[in-house]
Amino acid sequence: MRKRFLLFIAGALLLSSLLVAGCNSGESSEGSGKVTLTFGTSQSGIPRTGIMQTMAKEYEQETGVKIDFQVVPDAQWRDLIKVKLASGEAPDIFNVDVDPLSMPANVRPEENAIDLTNEEFTGRMSEEILPTVSYKDKVYGVSFAPSKIWYVYYNKRIFEELGIQPPTSYAEFKAICQKIKDKDIIPFYQAPASGWYQVLPLFETGPNYEQATPGTYEKLNNNEMKVADLTQLKTVIEQLKEFADLGYFGKDFLSNTVEAGIESFGQEKAAMLLRVPGTEKEVSEAYPDMKDNMGFFVMPWGDNQTIGVNPGGSAAMFGNKNSKHPEEVLKFFRWVTEHDHLQRVFDGGEGNLTICWPEIEPKLTQDYIDYEKNHEKGTVMQAAVKYIDPQWMDIGKDLSGMFAGAMTPDQILQNIDKRRAEQAKVLKDEAW
Numbered sequence: 035m036r037k038r039f040l041l042f043i044a045g046a047l048l049l050s051s052l053l054v055a056g057c058n059s060g061e062s063s064e065g066s067g068k069v070t071l072t073f074g075t076s077q078s079g080i081p082r083t084g085i086m087q088t089m090a091k092e093y094e095q096e097t098g099v100k101i102d103f104q105v106v107p108d109a110q111w112r113d114l115i116k117v118k119l120a121s122g123e124a125p126d127i128f129n130v131d132v133d134p135l136s137m138p139a140n141v142r143p144e145e146n147a148i149d150l151t152n153e154e155f156t157g158r159m160s161e162e163i164l165p166t167v168s169y170k171d172k173v174y175g176v177s178f179a180p181s182k183i184w185y186v187y188y189n190k191r192i193f194e195e196l197g198i199q200p201p202t203s204y205a206e207f208k209a210i211c212q213k214i215k216d217k218d219i220i221p222f223y224q225a226p227a228s229g230w231y232q233v234l235p236l237f238e239t240g241p242n243y244e245q246a247t248p249g250t251y252e253k254l255n256n257n258e259m260k261v262a263d264l265t266q267l268k269t270v271i272e273q274l275k276e277f278a279d280l281g282y283f284g285k286d287f288l289s290n291t292v293e294a295g296i297e298s299f300g301q302e303k304a305a306m307l308l309r310v311p312g313t314e315k316e317v318s319e320a321y322p323d324m325k326d327n328m329g330f331f332v333m334p335w336g337d338n339q340t341i342g343v344n345p346g347g348s349a350a351m352f353g354n355k356n357s358k359h360p361e362e363v364l365k366f367f368r369w370v371t372e373h374d375h376l377q378r379v380f381d382g383g384e385g386n387l388t389i390c391w392p393e394i395e396p397k398l399t400q401d402y403i404d405y406e407k408n409h410e411k412g413t414v415m416q417a418a419v420k421y422i423d424p425q426w427m428d429i430g431k432d433l434s435g436m437f438a439g440a441m442t443p444d445q446i447l448q449n450i451d452k453r454r455a456e457q458a459k460v461l462k463d464e465a466w
Contacts, residue, residue: 085382109229166346241412315385
């Protein structure tokens, strides 16, 4: 155990070199004395379109304050920001994935985050998102996230040519994947190398578990049952393993990243991938031939037909309480949450159709509106069950191990329960 701990610390220190050494120095590289605010984030924490960086340059022109973005690979960011926060070396602004259950443990806002409660802009964020960035009736974070839904997006042209329809059960899902594979097309794009993507099917389908056995979430939170007791979850893990074994994720898929998924899907090398509403815009802008060629459906693993909704679902910005320039951080937050700037973030992002600011008009198409009307919704498991989201990347490693033949579904479930118990004890959860 000591050896593993030392290896973790050594790895974390190595990762920390990905951020500049003087995170809170507040000095530009030229030594001019102008303020530079460091902004630490994972790759998926800000839009890949670069809209945030573009706006930050404009902010620098207006105010003289530079925003220095430190973008870290998704698979490394969660561990790195924990180490940075614990050591007092976190960036002036940092992004963390949020939900009402995990944010307090991941951020420790009373120690690490600037209190935003009295800022005017907090009153304009949606009531749905506020609990994900709040703790003990105080607001600490700023989010641009929509309520996130992950759908399976599919290539209509490929489906039509093969005479197949969107599946409504796992058996149908498996059958269409075989037909697609027979045409030398990757049926479903999977991205284990990013560390988190492969975990989505397990917990985004959580509403299906709750509907099948009402009270499941409550029992898990009260430690009245184990994750290993969730037979439906085990089934989903087994089905993912079956997809891998049958070649439905393609060859050598363990090295796939989320970022490369758009290319694979846009070039019609893969027929399906998991994405969020607005994917059509991002794909069609990069690959015009894909315009009007994308459909979507809920994940059918475990015979799921319920839309999983994550009220947080994405990263939120926090100001470092220990920054040397807290007022400059606040001024940037005030600037970026002005109405016109919110609109630019929305319009210049990756195509999201909603944003957690009611003053900004959503762009949901009739297809989404109709689909949601015809399907039940529920809260995803990681946003409703304690101690799931904090171990998301660990579960991703376990799943990658299973794909490689080194772990079994039962071992993955046991690991999830073990880590839940460890975190509950650290937080002195009375249920444990």
